[in-house]
Amino acid sequence: MxxxxxxxxxxxxxxxxxxxxxxxxxxxxxxxxxxxxxxxxxxxxxxxxxxxxxxxxxxxxxxxxxxxxxxxxxxxxxxxxxxxxxxxxxxxxxxxxxxxxxxxxxxxxxxxxxxxxxxxxxxxxxxxxxxxxxxxxxxxxxxxxxxxxxxxxxxxxxxxxxxxxxxxxxxxxxxxxxxxxxxxxxxxxxxxxxxxxxxxxxxxxxxxxxxxxxxxxxxxxxxxxxxxxxxxxxxxxxxxxxxxxxxxxxxxxxxxxxxxxxxxxxxxxxxxxxxxxxxxxxxxxxxxxxMMNGARLNTGIQGLSATQASYENALVYAKERLQMRSATGPKLPEKPADPIIVHPDVRRMLLTQKAFAEGNRALAYFAGQQIEIIKHSQDQNEVARADRLLAFLTPIIKAFLTEVAMEATNYGVQIFGGHGYIREHGQEQWHRDAKIFTLYEGTTGIQALDLTGRKMLMMQKGQIGEMADIIQNFINETPTPHNDALQSYLDMWQETTSFITQQAMKNPDEVGAASVDYLMMSGYVILAYFWAQLHNSAENNKGQLGADFYNGKKKTAAFYFAKILPRCHALKATIMTGADPLMDMAESEF
Amino acid sequence: MxxxxxxxxxxxxxxxxxxxxxxxxxxxxxxxxxxxxxxxxxxxxxxxxxxxxxxxxxxxxxxxxxxxxxxxxxxxxxxxxxxxxxxxxxxxxxxxxxxxxxxxxxxxxxxxxxxxxxxxxxxxxxxxxxxxxxxxxxxxxxxxxxxxxxxxxxxxxxxxxxxxxxxxxxxxxxxxxxxxxxxxxxxxxxxxxxxxxxxxxxxxxxxxxxxxxxxxxxxxxxxxxxxxxxxxxxxxxxxxxxxxxxxxxxxxxxxxxxxxxxxxxxxxxxxxxxxxxxxxxxxxxxxxxxMMNGARLNTGIQGLSATQASYENALVYAKERLQMRSATGPKLPEKPADPIIVHPDVRRMLLTQKAFAEGNRALAYFAGQQIEIIKHSQDQNEVARADRLLAFLTPIIKAFLTEVAMEATNYGVQIFGGHGYIREHGQEQWHRDAKIFTLYEGTTGIQALDLTGRKMLMMQKGQIGEMADIIQNFINETPTPHNDALQSYLDMWQETTSFITQQAMKNPDEVGAASVDYLMMSGYVILAYFWAQLHNSAENNKGQLGADFYNGKKKTAAFYFAKILPRCHALKATIMTGADPLMDMAESEF
Missing domain, CATH: 2.40.110.20 (Butyryl-CoA Dehydrogenase, subunit A; domain 2)
Known part of the structure; x- marks a missing residue:
């Protein structure tokens, strides 16, 4: 390992x-x-x-x-x-x-x-x-x-x-x-x-x-x-x-x-x-x-670490393992086969891991900054704002970072093929270890209820409004090639939020029915904002980390917008069908 | 256990x-x-x-x-x-x-x-x-x-x-x-x-x-x-x-x-x-x-079995485990809490397992019928048709049934909360056991290349056409409440197929880039067809299995159309962004 x-x-x-x-x-x-x-x-x-x-x-x-x-x-x-x-x-x-x-x-x-x-x-x-x-x-x-x-x-x-x-x-x-x-x-x-x-x-x-x-x-x-x-x-x-x-x-x-x-x-x-x-x-x-905000942020970061470690292992393997030829012709004709990183689907899995690890790091550190503002700022308005932001982001970070860690560490096994299933390579361990992160400190379902029930409905404007304002301001002030997409997904997120809050007045089960899909959508949209930020920082970089590093960030941002963010379409569509498809079933009919 | x-x-x-x-x-x-x-x-x-x-x-x-x-x-x-x-x-x-x-x-x-x-x-x-x-x-x-x-x-x-x-x-x-x-x-x-x-x-x-x-x-x-x-x-x-x-x-x-x-x-x-x-x-x-068609069908069925077993365990637990009250008021006021099956998100996970297990069984047995037609039919046209259908369905069954088994068995752990992580309950074992099914007998990526590369592109009309015709005939001949949705997803599937085949002529990497998303979309659409069939059979049932049983099937069909099938929107959107977001990245930029 x-x-x-x-x-x-x-x-x-x-x-x-x-x-x-x-x-x-x-x-x-x-x-x-x-x-x-x-x-x-x-x-x-x-x-x-x-x-x-x-x-x-x-x-x-x-x-x-x-x-x-x-x-x-x-x-x-x-x-x-x-x-x-x-x-x-x-x-x-x-x-x-x-x-x-x-x-x-x-x-x-x-x-x-x-x-x-x-x-x-x-x-x-x-x-x-x-x-x-x-x-x-x-x-x-x-x-x-x-x-x-x-x-x-x-x-x-x-x-x-x-x-x-x-x-x-x-x-x-x-x-x-x-x-x-x-x-x-x-x-x-x-x-x-x-x-x-x-x-x-x-x-x-x-x-x-x-x-x-x-x-x-x-x-x-x-x-x-x-x-x-x-x-x-x-x-x-x-x-x-x-x-x-x-x-x-x-x-x-x-x-x-x-x-x-x-x-x-x-x-x-x-x-x-x-x-x-x-x-x-x-x-x-x-x-x-x-104490829970800090504990949940830490658990989210555990998910991020598992994603990162699984990615690092998989990347080394994908560059070394020779198997099949590139569809566009041999890349290493002198070798018996090409390294598997030439294959589009291996790249899809690697980039998914990379996009989650690196984008989620920005989100987690941003939440850490809010905790420091709450601890140290002398400005009471700023403290109150950080407090609201943190309350809103915490369940998302806890659940989203750990759920995507399950997906990412699963890919970490898959990239290794059958070898991923063998313990000595360590990839399957990341997947097993990561599973507890979606369970302890409150399961994903509990985080989603915290977000959609307690936080979104009780303090709506002050909460999603806060994060939505941050994203909107970014779009207005910082030109990136991803701003149009970010705007349209931000709009989708806000429409979906309104839909759920309206539904909830008619039937309290609507909140639970939408909760996990809504939490994941929130995660994807917020992560899109951070990837737009990462793109911007890479574009206007300090030069200290090398051209490959910054180019990799911009291309990963493009990957995220193309291949991950569209998941919101499915989440919106399922949310819009409401609670009935879940609640209609009598217990005896399961 | x-x-x-x-x-x-x-x-x-x-x-x-x-x-x-x-x-x-x-x-x-x-x-x-x-x-x-x-x-x-x-x-x-x-x-x-x-x-x-x-x-x-x-x-x-x-x-x-x-x-x-x-x-x-x-x-x-x-x-x-x-x-x-x-x-x-x-x-x-x-x-x-x-x-x-x-x-x-x-x-x-x-x-x-x-x-x-x-x-x-x-x-x-x-x-x-x-x-x-x-x-x-x-x-x-x-x-x-x-x-x-x-x-x-x-x-x-x-x-x-x-x-x-x-x-x-x-x-x-x-x-x-x-x-x-x-x-x-x-x-x-x-x-x-x-x-x-x-x-x-x-x-x-x-x-x-x-x-x-x-x-x-x-x-x-x-x-x-x-x-x-x-x-x-x-x-x-x-x-x-x-x-x-x-x-x-x-x-x-x-x-x-x-x-x-x-x-x-x-x-x-x-x-x-x-x-x-x-x-x-x-x-x-x-x-x-x-021999591979049979072996791959069997592996797909292993995924189905894991899904089914994880569901059966989770269902018992969800009916017994008392935790929190229903959002619409206590269901068992005499008990300290309600059974967790009252909670919408627990139902979402249970129904996802159920919809996959039961729908996939129909798909797998249908493929088994094709093998029997190939073995026994005297009608050479029928044999040829069954052969084409089987060749088309095999990679989908192998990969789709096992990939959704990973999702379903993960939910099986999640429904148990922290107890799902403990070995004695057996739920985590289903998830670990199921992982090999996505790897052996050809990984998901290999199945997807078989489908999109070898089968879809080489024998296009005769393949997706065959399955699409079966679905279209069903829609035309058998009225169900799901036919409009089935038609629109069938159309989406066909459009996406055309898109990929056109793209592939320009760049061979387009096939690999779309492959897994396309395989999963194919699985979801074909499963929708089978759920429409299950609905129809339950509606016109023989009465031998009890009213709860048949009602459960109809409601699970409704669940599938509302909460699972819309995933195709995301798959289509990501497929449409093509291969560049995957292939643009230089190896040194990862």
């Missing part, structure tokens, strides 16, 4: 030439000590570190997986050493709060670090990823006392974190959570219940694991408004804040999965485990969902 | 009510001793046998896989007993030549048996499947002497068969085969070379394995016209035609794959292995390709 260096030039192109990170930070008045060169040096170092330490573990992590014995979980060979080196090199603390030992670098760099973690070894990526998420939540919502106890360990990476939401009978429907928390006299709580699908719930990488657990207080209202959030450490701390006593919780088992085998997915039992309330009672879900 | 009985009622509906098997056999003047009731009794018995003996092995077959030691391969637990029972019950001999111990039943029943084998246990299905293919080839092309030696064992199933085509450097491009055959003085040949991806190349189910091997004679012309076909048994026979002496060939290793782990995929070394020429020298590829 190949361990191909990540496309750092592509990261640079988007961050510097398309989204102008220097101007972005200058406007926000933060991170100005980090110029483009320094930013890219950090990215480059991260990529080199992971290429050396994480990439070589990827195949074995899948093959060996995690092993559960008693209450302990052993990660695949090399993960312990990788994690140690990762923390010692300071990668765990990259954007951590300096007050607790963090380096205070930008969120954007952290996003890219997550992208690279998944690119080199997806099974590994969730250990730092979940720890980062838990740390952020505690930074935002915990008391100073809890912060002082837990943030130093989580920031350095010495301790790890998890999110414990799902129970056997409830995944999507968290209102049904019945893990129970009993208050103790000392202000702590005893928590009892079973949580499933807990990523990194137990492992051998750290001395302590900090669980963020949704549970219900004795007097809590039913449903989603009666759920509170608890911090429950695996090891209780002594007065020096050192792990001292084992808490009454543990991994009952680990799941055997389709992929992502290096990532331990645990069934966690909490048996009167001692914990601390975070935030107000009964507001646990609200807090958890505040 | 569920072991749900196969939908025998659906098989009956297509075979009896849609495709009228009684009339079909009456017209052909064969198999008239088998009326519909007997036909369905055989199907029912096959399903019961496999439900009892094969279904329970499916999960473990994936988990345990095959094991290679020395030169021997052990199949998963239970396969030896299953195979013995399968042969003893006469299933192996179902459509075999009575002269060699076969039962002489119809090819159609054999197709359905293959469908059921894959439905209950895909990893098992290739052992009888490959044996059947090898037996058929020998029936058609071998000398009487070879038939007498090898057909009795292959017909009873006492011996197994394989097809050995692929070599490390050539899969698609069989002109590059360099396995060498040297003639011996006694009329036999010594064959030397390495073959890869050999399904059932070695296993513990039978005393002998008969390999059909492509190799090159010393004086053979280069390329595809210099390839001959050899029968090479694992065990050489003594004068009583009993396996007596080990031939010099063996499995060097087995592949570790994405799925289909119960099926042994072997690297086979032939080291001066003794073999017999089948057919004329240098005509091996022609013979092999004569």
């Amino acid at each position: 190949a361990n191909i260096p990540a496309p750092v030039k592509d990261i640079q192109f988007i961050a510097d030439e398309v989204l102008d990170l220097a101007a972005h930070y200058q406007k926000l008045g933060v991170h100005q000590d980090i110029d483009v060169e320094t930013f890219m040096t950090i990215v480059d170092e991260a990529s080199k570190f992971l290429h050396e330490h994480a990439g070589p573990l990827n195949r074995n992590a899948d093959e060996q997986g995690c092993r559960h014995e008693g209450q302990s979980v052993q990660t695949p060979d090399g993960f312990v050493e990788l994690y140690k080196a990762y923390c010692e090199s300071g990668w765990a603390a990259l954007d951590g709060d300096e007050a607790y030992g963090g380096q205070g670098l930008s969120y954007w760099l952290q996003l890219i670090l997550g992208e690279l973690n998944t690119y080199y070894c997806p099974g590994w990526s969730n250990y730092p990823g979940l720890t980062h998420g838990a740390r952020e939540l505690i930074e935002h919502f915990a008391t100073d006392e809890l912060k002082a106890k837990f943030l130093p360990g989580l920031t350095s990476g010495e301790w790890a974190g998890t999110m414990c939401l799902t129970e056997p009978h409830c995944g999507t429907d968290l209102g049904l959570v019945n893990t129970a928390a009993k208050p103790n006299d000392d202000g702590t709580y005893n928590v009892t219940g079973t949580k499933i699908f807990i990523t990194s719930g137990e492992h051998d990488l750290t001395d302590n694991i900090v669980h963020l657990v949704l549970a219900r207080l004795p007097d809590a209202p039913k449903g989603t408004k009666g759920i509170s959030l608890f911090l429950i450490p695996k090891m209780l701390l002594n007065e020096q804040n050192e792990p001292a006593e084992r808490n009454t919780l543990g991994a009952a088992s680990i799941e055997h999965k389709m992929g992502l085998n290096g990532s331990a997915t645990c069934v966690m039992n909490f048996d009167e485990a001692k914990g601390y309330l975070i935030g107000n009672a009964n507001e646990g879900l609200k807090i958890m969902f505040t | 569920a072991n749900i009985p196969a939908p025998v009622k659906d098989i009956q509906f297509i075979a009896d009510e849609v495709l009228d098997l009684a009339a079909h056999y009456q017209k052909l003047g064969v198999h008239q001793d088998i009326d519909v009731e007997t036909f369905m009794t055989i199907v029912d018995e096959a399903s019961k046998f496999l439900h009892e003996h094969a279904g329970p092995l499916n999960r473990n077959a994936d988990e345990q896989g095959c094991r290679h030691e020395g030169q021997s391969v052990q199949t998963p637990d239970g396969f030896v007993e299953l195979y013995k029972a399968y042969c003893e019950s006469g299933w192996a001999a179902l459509d075999g030549d009575e002269a060699y111990g076969g039962q002489g039943l119809s090819y159609w029943l054999q197709l359905i048996l293959g469908e059921l084998n894959t439905y209950y246990c895909p990893g098992w299905s290739n052992y009888p499947g490959l044996t059947h293919g090898a037996r058929e080839l020998i029936e058609h092309f071998a000398t009487d002497e070879l038939k007498a030696k090898f057909l009795p064992g292959l017909t009873s199933g006492e011996w197994a068969g394989t097809m050995c085509l692929t070599e490390p450097h050539c899969g698609t491009d069989l002109g590059l085969v360099n396995t060498a055959a040297k003639p011996n003085d006694d009329g036999t040949y010594n064959v030397t070379g390495t073959k890869i991806f050999i399904t059932s190349g070695e296993h513990d189910l039978t005393d002998n394995i008969v390999h059909l091997v492509l190799a090159r004679l010393p004086d053979a012309p280069k390329g595809t016209k210099g390839i001959s076909l050899f029968l090479i048994p694992k065990m050489l026979l003594n004068e009583q035609n009993e396996p007596a002496e080990r031939n010099t060939l063996g499995a060097a290793s087995i592949e570790h794959k994405m799925g289909l782990n119960g099926s042994a995929t072997c690297v086979m070394n032939f080291d001066e292995a003794k073999g017999y020429l089948i057919g004329n020298a240098n005509e091996g590829l022609k013979i092999m390709f004569t």
Whole structure:
């Protein structure tokens, strides 16, 4: 299996030439000590570190997986050493709060670090990823006392974190959570219940694991408004804040999965485990969902990384594998056959992967910029706008980037032919690993309901209007050969939006019926906008990345408009047929 | 993992009510001793046998896989007993030549048996499947002497068969085969070379394995016209035609794959292995390709079986799993939540699976009827027509049924949410197993080139014309509510066909550029025709399968026309942009 260096030039192109990170930070008045060169040096170092330490573990992590014995979980060979080196090199603390030992670098760099973690070894990526998420939540919502106890360990990476939401009978429907928390006299709580699908719930990488657990207080209202959030450490701390006593919780088992085998997915039992309330009672879900935008953006980026890695492997193969002659005559007459990259259908698959990976990177980083605006901007209007944009884009990024990753990684197998089905080439692993991205952190269906139900209908003008305005302004101000097409698909998107909002007034099922098709259409149109941007940036390039690089971007933009964007015609046509074809069927008629 | 009985009622509906098997056999003047009731009794018995003996092995077959030691391969637990029972019950001999111990039943029943084998246990299905293919080839092309030696064992199933085509450097491009055959003085040949991806190349189910091997004679012309076909048994026979002496060939290793782990995929070394020429020298590829229609139809049906099985599992889950409330108010107010089948998007996924499985069954059986017409009809015009239709439909069936199986089995995972990713539920296995169907027996890209290149362009009027005429006649003669839509998509298909054939004259790459999109469009339009037929048969039903059953068919037809068929709009739009967006990119610009 190949361990191909990540496309750092592509990261640079988007961050510097398309989204102008220097101007972005200058406007926000933060991170100005980090110029483009320094930013890219950090990215480059991260990529080199992971290429050396994480990439070589990827195949074995899948093959060996995690092993559960008693209450302990052993990660695949090399993960312990990788994690140690990762923390010692300071990668765990990259954007951590300096007050607790963090380096205070930008969120954007952290996003890219997550992208690279998944690119080199997806099974590994969730250990730092979940720890980062838990740390952020505690930074935002915990008391100073809890912060002082837990943030130093989580920031350095010495301790790890998890999110414990799902129970056997409830995944999507968290209102049904019945893990129970009993208050103790000392202000702590005893928590009892079973949580499933807990990523990194137990492992051998750290001395302590900090669980963020949704549970219900004795007097809590039913449903989603009666759920509170608890911090429950695996090891209780002594007065020096050192792990001292084992808490009454543990991994009952680990799941055997389709992929992502290096990532331990645990069934966690909490048996009167001692914990601390975070935030107000009964507001646990609200807090958890505040963190959701970031978590979902990261999951979308995992899809992007899988797409990119599958593409890089496939591209090498397509240039090397000799099979059949070009339809227009031999290209390498001295060889027994031409490389398969001469065949139009192989190119169609490669370009689909490329268009998704590179366009989606721009979309994901743009969303990352919105998070930084929300964090740092002093301008309240700008913050409110970024907040709306992010709320609108998040479900699209989570679902669209991961759904197209399934298509792209499937092509990654297909380009290899029968060899793609063999494990050692690693292509089938990308497809298996990628599948979880469409499921965890809210399935595609849930994202689509979030978009069409909660977001589009509740805050319509302020939401699609915002993104549509950005696209319209681009069309008006920036001439590209793709503007006419972009305009017509923008119009189609807006018509379709109006259609759904009107239908929804007559029948609430119309929203769900249109939801996934509408989300995908939104993704394709937004991606078209970014490809028009990429074209424009390549046309007016800084020259630093080479002529082939920029020409490749312009031609990929042309490919996207010709071969991918027209999918919207089908999506519009199916949406227009409404909910009846789905809802007419009686259960007994299936 | 569920072991749900196969939908025998659906098989009956297509075979009896849609495709009228009684009339079909009456017209052909064969198999008239088998009326519909007997036909369905055989199907029912096959399903019961496999439900009892094969279904329970499916999960473990994936988990345990095959094991290679020395030169021997052990199949998963239970396969030896299953195979013995399968042969003893006469299933192996179902459509075999009575002269060699076969039962002489119809090819159609054999197709359905293959469908059921894959439905209950895909990893098992290739052992009888490959044996059947090898037996058929020998029936058609071998000398009487070879038939007498090898057909009795292959017909009873006492011996197994394989097809050995692929070599490390050539899969698609069989002109590059360099396995060498040297003639011996006694009329036999010594064959030397390495073959890869050999399904059932070695296993513990039978005393002998008969390999059909492509190799090159010393004086053979280069390329595809210099390839001959050899029968090479694992065990050489003594004068009583009993396996007596080990031939010099063996499995060097087995592949570790994405799925289909119960099926042994072997690297086979032939080291001066003794073999017999089948057919004329240098005509091996022609013979092999004569068998290809059947093999590709069977692979398409494997896709259909995966789709069906994933649907059956998902349907049970969707009716049982309680999560969230219906958008139109609680459906089971006494329960904590509604079953997820109330949600429109879950229905969209279920109905997509259902529409593909049931419509594709009609298409596959229709192709099976053409094979029977070619076999049995006395009317040479009818045979020629069936031959053309089959040649046209085969690549569509192979590629379309397997590509939509990837979509359908992906939905099968998605409907289960996170639980779909866990191995024990079996849903992710269907997706992994199904992937090989888009690869072996010629990838989707190869099927698409066969359709658009060889078949559509070389024999245009006689091919698409034939299928288009069938659809047009149906529209003219059979009123259904879907006829207007069917007509407009038929027109779209014909326009697109003309467009591609015109483009192809200017630039040969236009064919490859359009090929997969065009194949998929062809599949969607042909499937629309079959769904209109299914609607019509359900409307004018025989009443034997219940009102819910027939209503379900009519509503699934409506779903197909509303939510699936419009995909053609996108396919047409992308095809119309031609080859340039694919071919413009220089290799260095990727």
